[in-house]
Amino acid sequence: MVQVNVVDIGGSGVSKPTSKPNISFYVYILSFAAVIGGFLFGYDTGIVSSAMLYVPDNSGMRPMNNMWQELIVSMTPGCAAIGSLISGPGSDWIGRRYVILSASAIFTVGAGICAGSINKPMLLVGRVFLGIAIGLASMIVPVYVGESSPSHIRGRLITLFQLMITLGLVIANIVGGAFSYINPDQVGWRLMFGFAAVPAIIQFVCFIFLPESPRWLYEHDRIQESKEVLTKIYSGDSEWIDYELGEIDFTCKQQKEAKAQQSGFVLLRILQTPHVRKALLIGSLLQTFQQLSGINTVMYYTGNIIRSAGVKNKHTTIWISAGVYHTQMAVKPMIPLRIIPALDNVVEESFKILYEWEDVYCHTRYTVLPIIIMVIYLLCFSAGYAPLPWVMNAEFYPLWARSTCVGIATACNWIFNLIISLTFLSLSQAATKYGTFFIYAGCTVVALVFIYFCVPETKGYSIDEVEQLFMTKEKREEMRRKEERAQKARRDSRREAERKERAPTYPDTFDMRF
Template identity: 40%
Template structure:
């Protein structure tokens, strides 16, 4: 990005705070666009808690794990499509319109999910939400970066990352708030329509990105916006810098010697930067962060905490530290640099995953295998199991929900191992702590 302002001698985080009274217009632009990140985080996190109650209402979902996986993963499939077309929409119609389209998709998806009468309609709603997530992931940070002063650009773009993790934390709070409400999961999924409407209303009143306006030849509009973003003594220099940059891009695009992708990849600096950026995004997904965020309450239940409310409450620890990691990145990103923060966070991810591997390996190898005799003896200690019409159809979750003291569950070919109540509690506590460690480290958002 362009910018002729020297590096700040104080933290960009503190300078962002000073903008609240120096130039609130910049924060208004950033926060309004950042609501897209909030919706991104909310719609990816809310399904983890809602799924617990969807299984209770739709028995097919409870019996068929592929339906549960479809409800979760179709949003990701929609996000892939949304991100793929999002770049074209951003360039053709502008960042502002792309965000407005994403808001419309968020609203439609939330309404469809909240009124779904069967799993199929619910999946359709998740696809709409996924399309919105994909488009918002492209448009929101791009708008913020192009409408931010150079000095605090890194911190303000990181704000979008914080709002994503903050949205995930908010989703767990909303899930917890509606556990006793009629309709539970319908409220959980439908609440996302509110911030979508709010952002739509705010963005209607805000201008387009100044860089996009320059590219479309609307220079006077772009200059007026830049004069509101930058102090008077810096505005003219930024206008000239941006104008020169855009003119150079247009000239290269129109010339016979166009800058092709192959030609760019032959440049060592560009190639290494591309590999680093793409590699970071790809490998971040393989550390297990999505599994934790999408299935955290279910994982906690399988660890022995059968209550939906308790599982959601414990999941708040994970999502809370996830958001806290993003706050730290906003504070340090312009103070210590991207590379140092990245290396530090990657070291934390590796450390937490190694410890997590050791803990699960130890719990697996030291838990004795169970025989049919032990299975029968332990199962018969549960009154609900003994009185059940079809005890053979019971699974672990039914056992755990039948009695909070139940710390043993087994079925099918002796594949499950004996876990006593106290041992189960310790395992759940250690798993929760290590999940939290991995989540916090992996979500340092490097922009």
């Protein structure tokens, strides 16, 4: 990644504290409640793979051809793109917290509609609701966590979002496997969809009591509330609270100056501001390349890939899927790497115990190779490409453009998700299955070159300093000189105030009596 020297521009004149901040458990409560949205994202993305093994056999859904199956699967990413675009201006207007509450409510409604579906159109409507909710959550959760987190743990906390997506995928397969034994064609698939309402309700209840992002509060002139939230996050550490307030204040003042010079819609201001435009381009390409790696062809068609290896039993297919995602989750930073061999052994033993082969497949020593390669592919993806586009997009943009830019970048993710999922089967027929993945591999090589030469390293910078990484050297130097003048003016003002305090005072009138 590109290394850039950033100018220290403490907006309040308060230098960055040298001691580590006194972080309270409160910030972890905020983050864990928010990333439940990531769990719902993963669960509702993953559960469709298990449910669609049984939905076509339901009496109310027959006949269900391939077009209907593709429509039900792809409707969610399509609507997620719409949800992510709505989320940007919506969060600027009503706040990050209320968008998360809205997403939780829509998740609950969507899960209920899917679980109670009596025909194909009703199931499609439920998937539309879930898609909009996923779009809202995928955009707003990283923004909320990023704006509420101290800089030295911000990356870890935003990475929790991707960890919870993976956990949602794992739980989706486990829940799918469990409910596949309860009259799956009539009842089981309904329980699979309906289970998503439980975490959605938990998140909704949590955010009734949790606060708004401190940066959003400050930008909307609710300064005292912003300070109260920061006080809870930093356990009353006044040095860090003052520093954070100063950084936010300086950022807000810069934004007001920029807005005065560039009036108009936020999107127009983004396009007129070179460093923000550059950040948006890089952030959008990161999200686009993530999907061009072909990851969601594996996510949506896990069951098909496993069955193409020759696995006959549907229950076995779901349980092997769970093992695959469990292994993927093991490479997350919070889980020790030494348990990966143990998980691999579990998957291997599950093959020995559960495998029941389709008669139409020729069972050879290479039959399980597609599944092994899929596990390696998911392990490599989850180690970096899974979380980093979300983490970096939550950091890249100034406060005034953050929600809009993250919304646009997230929409790019979902649009290419939709394109990949809709074209995979056709592309597999035109270019063969292995040819299709060679195309995805070529896109990933291009992404590697792009990331190495164009994406800056954000480690160690506050969320308000990251903006400078996209500025030209001349612009950063101009900011440095401007801040030096501002600090000199503040010092002169303080000295003048101190001089007046030390000067002797005399009464306005004199007592002339002797």
